[in-house]
Amino acid sequence: MSDVMDKTERTRLRRMHERGHFDRETVNGILDAMPLCHVGYILDGRPAVTPTLQWREGNHVYWHSSSASRAGRLSAGMDVCLTVSMLDGMVMARSAMHHSVNFRSVMIYGKATKIDDPEIKLTKFRNMIEAYFPGRWDLLRPVSAQETKATMVLSLPIEEASAKVRTGGPKDDEEDYALPIWAGVVPISFSVGAPISDPLNLPGVETPDHATNFRIG
């Protein structure tokens, strides 16, 4: 049975209710498909939106930042909104009004927690690398104490969250279907290219599966 989150005043949909999803399966599926996220925070009383990468562990989402970064400092302990979205297609209808896009998005509201314990931070670095590139962590040069200090890890519980999804073709006003206007969808997806090896790689070092098999979207 799918785990469903409570709607709140912030997450309930005011319009297009059929596009809203509150089950963790849908929310997690979107978070896991797209590392790119946009974190909203308050900067001098005004909103700011910084793109960064997120990864998920259970019912928490994590992201990192330089300890010197303003976005990180202004998020730690503060209310943020983390949004992940993917454009899946351009939907062309017979009227301008009904043009739309196919998309998947998740919005998560909450207070961001900064992780201070160096050992937990190290585990989070590992989980981040492994989330994107399974098996890579153990191949890497170990992280130094200075690097751990220089990197901030933030987390947000996936509690006050919702997904929005649109799929399918255009929906026109009934009478507009009689018009000789082309309507349809142009699908958009992500394409992952073949790995480009660093020319400075040592001879004989082979491209690992986690590079060749990387998938997104």
Place this chain on the structure above:
Amino acid sequence: MSDVMDKTERTRLRRMHERGHFDRETVNGILDAMPLCHVGYILDGRPAVTPTLQWREGNHVYWHSSSASRAGRLSAGMDVCLTVSMLDGMVMARSAMHHSVNFRSVMIYGKATKIDDPEIKLTKFRNMIEAYFPGRWDLLRPVSAQETKATMVLSLPIEEASAKVRTGGPKDDEEDYALPIWAGVVPISFSVGAPISDPLNLPGVETPDHATNFRIG
């Protein structure tokens, strides 16, 4: 000569200065490549980030919203941050620390203006459709007064704005180049599929060039 914007306390880069761009050519190129944007606004004193589509006209960026939408209402006349970003590749280094992504992003800060004049709104609807699908507007069923009323158009001057761009391969610590660890880049791009015609299109209606030639990214 390229038109360069002044840096402000909000747009100057605190780190990685080499990634910052303040010339309109770079900023406009990113905005024109990616309609998907994330608008940050304040909801009950806390940040919210809503994905929507933007288009550019000269030194202004525009987006639309339902008149019933909370995101639109809370943006009109208020401070917002509009961010556009594209993930161009996953960059794998020899240490966890130097893992990175190739990306292009733009952040625009400012007060959003709602366009109220119905005739100007109509021009903006046209410009939006034409920005994505050149030649489509004149084929469509005309917009009704009710539809104009139901749709909000917002704009933001591209004045307090900056772009950030990372390209190329991994940059490792000097001593790490001696390690037998694969480093490199997995390129990510957008792929546009062949248009899918609505099965309810009238017989003989052909797929227009603006659907076949749609490009993104």
